[in-house]
Amino acid sequence: MAAFPFEIEATDGKARTGVLKTPRGDIRTPAFMPVGTAATVKAMTVDQVKDTGADIILGNTYHLMLRPSAERVKRLGGLHKFMRWDKPILTDSGGFQVMSLSGISKLTEEAVTFSSHVDGSKHVLTPERSIEIQADLLGSDIVMQLDECVAWPAEEARARKGMELSARWAKRSKDAFGTRDTQVLFGIQQGSTFENLRRESSERLREIGFDGYAIGGLAVGEGHQAMCEVLDYAPGFLPEDRPRYLMGVGKPIDLVEAVARGVDMFDCVLPTRSGRHGQAWTWDGPINLKNAKYAEDETPLDPDSDCPASRDYSKAYLRHLFKAEEILGQVLLSWHNIAFFQALTAAMRAAIAEGRFEQFRRDFAARHLGG
Numbered sequence: 001m002a003a004f005p006f007e008i009e010a011t012d013g014k015a016r017t018g019v020l021k022t023p024r025g026d027i028r029t030p031a032f033m034p035v036g037t038a039a040t041v042k043a044m045t046v047d048q049v050k051d052t053g054a055d056i057i058l059g060n061t062y063h064l065m066l067r068p069s070a071e072r073v074k075r076l077g078g079l080h081k082f083m084r085w086d087k088p089i090l091t092d093s094g095g096f097q098v099m100s101l102s103g104i105s106k107l108t109e110e111a112v113t114f115s116s117h118v119d120g121s122k123h124v125l126t127p128e129r130s131i132e133i134q135a136d137l138l139g140s141d142i143v144m145q146l147d148e149c150v151a152w153p154a155e156e157a158r159a160r161k162g163m164e165l166s167a168r169w170a171k172r173s174k175d176a177f178g179t180r181d182t183q184v185l186f187g188i189q190q191g192s193t194f195e196n197l198r199r200e201s202s203e204r205l206r207e208i209g210f211d212g213y214a215i216g217g218l219a220v221g222e223g224h225q226a227m228c229e230v231l232d233y234a235p236g237f238l239p240e241d242r243p244r245y246l247m248g249v250g251k252p253i254d255l256v257e258a259v260a261r262g263v264d265m266f267d268c269v270l271p272t273r274s275g276r277h278g279q280a281w282t283w284d285g286p287i288n289l290k291n292a293k294y295a296e297d298e299t300p301l302d303p304d305s306d307c308p309a310s311r312d313y314s315k316a317y318l319r320h321l322f323k324a325e326e327i328l329g330q331v332l333l334s335w336h337n338i339a340f341f342q343a344l345t346a347a348m349r350a351a352i353a354e355g356r357f358e359q360f361r362r363d364f365a366a367r368h369l370g371g
């Protein structure tokens with residue numbers, strides 16, 4: 001039973017725009033979720049994040065279970081109170097980061113066991129424990145099943161094994177989650193780049209029944225074109241009346257091309273991580289502010305933006321901050337990049353609502369990739 005109403009307001013081809021209504025607030029889709037890894041969107045205050053127009057942020061179970069621990073977050077009132085973010089939070093299951101960040105990890109039918117990258121301590125993550133951490137201890141609004149994200153490239157037999165384990169863990173996750181009024185559980189489609197496996201994964205998830213469906217196992221090195229080839233069919237295997245969330249994606253062009261193929265929600269560290277390293281994302285493509293050509297460029301990143309970081313500071317000043325390794329550079333560029341990703345999703349929502357998404361898609365690519 002769907003706890004969060006998802007109202008699709010308009011479609012344009014496969015693209016959709018709508019609202020996912022949650023007790024902590026509405027999420028306008030297509031939506032970009034800033035990544036708030038260790039209870040912070042790095043280098044930003046929650047007020048700055050809110051100021052960009054973000055309706056929801058992502059929290060990482062792996063990081064928070066290691067530090068400060070999920071039990072401590074619970075004792076301190078849960079993740080929303082702890083970090084002072086009162087809008088919706090989606091937490092991931094921890095599975096992906098165990099494989100990409102932790103020390104030795106062992107995967108069995110029962111669980112993933114791993115050693116912490118923080119202090120080497122041993123931890124066990126089962127579908128049931130991940131649900132407990134996300135739903136009961138962190139108190140997130142949108143909970144993700146524990147699954148296995150198979151590395152790319154994968155042989156079909158290996159991808160099938162991972163997809164089938166993820167499907168069994170989807171059932172265990174749903175049973176552990178039970179029925180709740182103010183929180184929902186999303187299943188995750190796996191199957192690497194194999195159409196038959198993606199279809200089978202989707203059929204198994206639909207039989208179990210989820211409030212939303214993620215497309216996992218992409219943006220793992222396959223590249224933009226191969227990802228788009230999977231997205232030509234993978235979103236359509238999922239229920240059209242529920243949100244579709246593409247995990248870990250991506251660059252601005254990835255968002256536009258995925259929305260064109262029916263995706264509604266995204267998360268990616270790109271805007272904050274690249275911002276910390278001096279890369280600014282703009283309608284004309286990415287620029288590296290450390291480049292000497294900006295040394296006396298008095299123009300702002302985007303004079304039309306309502307974000308102070310984009311509108312009020314010269315590129316010359318931002319370059320200076322990065323050359324001097326001043327923390328303010330990382331703050332301002334993270335703020336600008338998140339504001340740009342929010343402006344991009346807002347522009348896509350408007351284009352879909354007005355039936356001009358294909359034109360938007362062409363104009364964006366020409367300008368952003370035009371060079």
Ligand SMILES: CNc1nc2cc(C(=O)NN)ccc2[nH]1
Nearest residue numbers: 096147149216217218219247248
């Ligand atoms: C940056 N690329 C990227 N791919 C991801 C895939 C998953 C996934 O399949 N989780 N079950 C999660 C995060 C990801 N981030």
